Amino acid sequence: MNKNLANGLVLGATAVSLLLLLLAPNFLSGLVAIAAVGIVAYLRASVTVRSLSLALLTLGFTLGLARGSGGDLLFIGLLAVLVSLITIPGIPGWIKGLLGAAILLLSVPIAGFTNSFLFELGIQIGIYAAMALGLNVVVGMAGLLDLGYAAFFAIGAYTWAIFGSPQANQFTAGGFPLNGNFFYLFMILAIITTAITGVLIGLPALRLRGDYLAIVTLGLGEVVRVLANNLDHPVNLTNGPQGITPVERPPIDWFRSLMSFFGVHLDAKTDYQLFFYLLVLVVIGIVVAVNVNLGNSRFGRAWVAIREDETAAKAMGIPMLGTKLLAFATGAAFSGAMGVIFAAQRTFVSPESFTLLASITILGMVVLGGMGSIPGVILGAAALTILNIDLLKSFSEYLNTLRQSGATVLGFNLANLPNQFEPAKYERLVFGIVLILMMIFRPEGLIPERRHQLEAEEVKEKS
Amino acid sequence: MLNALLQLLPQVFLEGLLLGFVYAMIALGYTMVYGVLELINFAHSEIFMIGAVTGVEAFRYLAPVIPNALLLLLIALLLGAAVSGAVAVWVERLAYRPLRKRGTTNRLVPLITAIGVSFVLQDLVRLIEAIWHNEFFLRMTSLPALEQSFALPGVFVQLKSIILVVVSILMLLGLSYLVNYTKLGTAIRAVAQDMNTAALMGINPDQIISRTFLIGGALAGVAGVLFAVQYTTISPYVGFLPGIKAFTAAVLGGIGNIPGAMVGGLVLGQLETLAGTYMPTLTNGNFGTEYKDVIAFLILILLLLFRPQGLLGQVVKEKV
Numbered sequence: 001m002n003k004n005l006a007n008g009l010v011l012g013a014t015a016v017s018l019l020l021l022l023l024a025p026n027f028l029s030g031l032v033a034i035a036a037v038g039i040v041a042y043l044r045a046s047v048t049v050r051s052l053s054l055a056l057l058t059l060g061f062t063l064g065l066a067r068g069s070g071g072d073l074l075f076i077g078l079l080a081v082l083v084s085l086i087t088i089p090g091i092p093g094w095i096k097g098l099l100g101a102a103i104l105l106l107s108v109p110i111a112g113f114t115n116s117f118l119f120e121l122g123i124q125i126g127i128y129a130a131m132a133l134g135l136n137v138v139v140g141m142a143g144l145l146d147l148g149y150a151a152f153f154a155i156g157a158y159t160w161a162i163f164g165s166p167q168a169n170q171f172t173a174g175g176f177p178l179n180g181n182f183f184y185l186f187m188i189l190a191i192i193t194t195a196i197t198g199v200l201i202g203l204p205a206l207r208l209r210g211d212y213l214a215i216v217t218l219g220l221g222e223v224v225r226v227l228a229n230n231l232d233h234p235v236n237l238t239n240g241p242q243g244i245t246p247v248e249r250p251p252i253d254w255f256r257s258l259m260s261f262f263g264v265h266l267d268a269k270t271d272y273q274l275f276f277y278l279l280v281l282v283v284i285g286i287v288v289a290v291n292v293n294l295g296n297s298r299f300g301r302a303w304v305a306i307r308e309d310e311t312a313a314k315a316m317g318i319p320m321l322g323t324k325l326l327a328f329a330t331g332a333a334f335s336g337a338m339g340v341i342f343a344a345q346r347t348f349v350s351p352e353s354f355t356l357l358a359s360i361t362i363l364g365m366v367v368l369g370g371m372g373s374i375p376g377v378i379l380g381a382a383a384l385t386i387l388n389i390d391l392l393k394s395f396s397e398y399l400n401t402l403r404q405s406g407a408t409v410l411g412f413n414l415a416n417l418p419n420q421f422e423p424a425k426y427e428r429l430v431f432g433i434v435l436i437l438m439m440i441f442r443p444e445g446l447i448p449e450r451r452h453q454l455e456a457e458e459v460k461e462k463s
Numbered sequence: 464m465l466n467a468l469l470q471l472l473p474q475v476f477l478e479g480l481l482l483g484f485v486y487a488m489i490a491l492g493y494t495m496v497y498g499v500l501e502l503i504n505f506a507h508s509e510i511f512m513i514g515a516v517t518g519v520e521a522f523r524y525l526a527p528v529i530p531n532a533l534l535l536l537l538i539a540l541l542l543g544a545a546v547s548g549a550v551a552v553w554v555e556r557l558a559y560r561p562l563r564k565r566g567t568t569n570r571l572v573p574l575i576t577a578i579g580v581s582f583v584l585q586d587l588v589r590l591i592e593a594i595w596h597n598e599f600f601l602r603m604t605s606l607p608a609l610e611q612s613f614a615l616p617g618v619f620v621q622l623k624s625i626i627l628v629v630v631s632i633l634m635l636l637g638l639s640y641l642v643n644y645t646k647l648g649t650a651i652r653a654v655a656q657d658m659n660t661a662a663l664m665g666i667n668p669d670q671i672i673s674r675t676f677l678i679g680g681a682l683a684g685v686a687g688v689l690f691a692v693q694y695t696t697i698s699p700y701v702g703f704l705p706g707i708k709a710f711t712a713a714v715l716g717g718i719g720n721i722p723g724a725m726v727g728g729l730v731l732g733q734l735e736t737l738a739g740t741y742m743p744t745l746t747n748g749n750f751g752t753e754y755k756d757v758i759a760f761l762i763l764i765l766l767l768l769f770r771p772q773g774l775l776g777q778v779v780k781e782k783v
């Protein structure tokens with residue numbers, strides 16, 4: 001397409017959606033604006049025009065969110081801008097950095113202050129993104145299938161939940177809950193505990209073919225869930241199916257005074273949300289840095305070699321067991337640390353959060369985004385989290401209102417719909433379809449790792 | 464106390480035998496598919512679940528029509544085998560075959576697909592049941608004729624338990640005959656050994672793989688119906704635990720090895736029931752029956768540590 005035409009179209013779409021967002025921020029203008037982001041990402045306009053459009057759209061979304069209407073869709077629009085920033089080739093680094101920081105540090109908190117659900121959504125996306133990045137080391141880089149990843153998440157969460165709540169008084173001399181400041185110490189403790197657990201589980205399983213690891217980790221996930229469910233006797237460690245509450249949060253007076261130094265005055269409702277949101281951002285930053293550095297290190301190269309061809313890697317003198325164990329333990333440690341944050345953020349821990357479904361969801365994030373690809377995995381985490389705790393639920397509620405009003409679709413009265421039919425309960429169906437379709441049509445993921453992209457092109461050329 | 468424990472033993476042995484035969488029949492499907500494709504077919508536990516649900520539906524609708532309980536059970540078994548076999552074949556055709564045709568070398572790809580299929584089947588059955596009956600926790604229609612019991616010394620046996628054992632033994636014998644003495648069985652073993660060479664010998668691997676899924680699926684379907692008759696409460700998620708335990712049984716016996724899967728299933732059934740019954744007594748009630756699943760996985764991990772090739776398996780050198 002002619003570049004001038006593309007420039008015109010992109011600017012036109014941006015202007016129209018900006019106007020709509022400013023005049024009437026609602027569901028419809030949100031859709032139009034997301035379509036505009038798509039146009040920016042798809043048409044090959046000049047880099048300046050594209051950057052400008054993305055910046056303007058960000059502004060539009062943010063202002064729309066600040067007015068507090070059309071919430072969820074505008075929030076998704078912001079994420080779409082983030083993804084376009086990462087995927088559009090040629091945008092200079094400083095624009096990416098500036099605009100990305102503006103979205104993460106200004107737009108999302110602004111949205112969160114007007115609609116606290118969006119803060120919750122942001123935090124959940126962050127927690128899952130960090131975990132998915134941890135699993136990415138195991139599955140994406142080293143090619144080891146871990147189906148019990150939520151087990152490490154559970155170990156981390158319970159580590160803090162037991163000692164950060166009165167629960168520990170049940171089996172030791174009193175003095176619990178521990179002071180909230182121990183939260184940071186327990187993150188480190190959880191990292192150590194889960195890494196050791198990972199090594200203990202990996203030791204027998206990793207000596208064998210890859211599939212055995214899948215089944216052993218699946219078993220581990222189930223064992224940890226059974227233990228969490230039943231260790232309320234003989235000694236009450238986990239309080240069984242009722243779960244543990246309230247879990248202490250770290251004290252954040254310093255954070256409040258820091259924020260008021262910047263002129264932000266927090267109320268009792270949003271202070272912890274902003275704190276956890278920023279904490280999760282910092283953790284993701286660390287996790288990404290570790291991912292990148294490990295990926296480029298001697299170990300990272302060894303992992304990729306094992307993933308691509310185990311026999312050849314062995315022949316090249318890579319120590320199999322140690323290298324695999326390191327990948328497995330690293331992934332476990334990330335999950336454990338996120339468990340501690342999860343426990344403190346929700347102040348409640350129960351075995352329900354750590355089922356096989358949770359493990360597969362995290363795996364789905366890695367697969368959907370692209371195994372081994374850091375932006376891909378974050379995108380996958382965002383997409384599945386939004387689908388899970390936002391879209392399916394909204395759809396269920398929408399369907400319920402339709403049902404109650406007795407509307408008819410294609411001659412079928414929705415009031416006759418069985419009440420067991422609730423879209424929010426069918427996340428397995430959606431995840432399953434996502435996994436199957438991705439594996440058949442795009443196994444390299446939405447934003448493929450460069451090596452996988454090259455391979456996919458090679459296969460296409462051959463056939 | 465020892466006396467009390469011993470008195471229970473025959474009953475425990477019987478319960479273990481029933482569970483063991485169910486595991487053995489499911490494990491065969493895992494082991495056959497693994498032998499041919501080197502794929503852990505996670506969806507297999509759902510094929511079993513579909514058999515169980517088919518059994519419940521068959522009893523629900525046919526019990527008023529067919530007065531003879533044995534005839535009804537026979538029809539339900541055939542229906543279960545047919546539905547499960549058909550689903551297994553279609554799963555292979557729609558989900559696994561496209562991957563094979565594209566020739567991906569990455570072993571994770573089919574494995575992740577299998578997990579996806581498993582999830583889809585679970586919720587699809589739940590969806591169908593939710594729309595059909597507005598509930599998805601199902602109860603098997605109980606037939607007095609199948610529930611009648613015989614009190615042998617020390618054991619309480621129901622007719623349905625005897626049927627489970629007899630049908631399982633017949634199925635296992637039939638399968639042994641099919642794999643070892645028929646043309647189809649020879650072809651399956653040939654494809655399992657070397658797919659490319661088998662193709663050169665005039666065997667159509669796709670067809671054989673499809674048949675393998677059909678046989679494994681039908682076995683799981685029969686196991687599902689028998690399971691539903693025996694244990695009566697069925698839900699779309701009922702396949703998960705028997706599924707992974709049957710896989711454990713397949714590994715226990717040596718994966719890819721058909722007699723191994725049967726032995727593994729029976730051994731695991733006994734161990735699990737023994738642990739489930741005696742754990743509460745031996746630990747003074749501190750660790751109850753709910754830990755029997757944990758025991759199964761501990762066995763798996765210990766086995767992988769000390770005898771990874773399984774009880775009857777042989778060490779296979781990895782092909783380059």
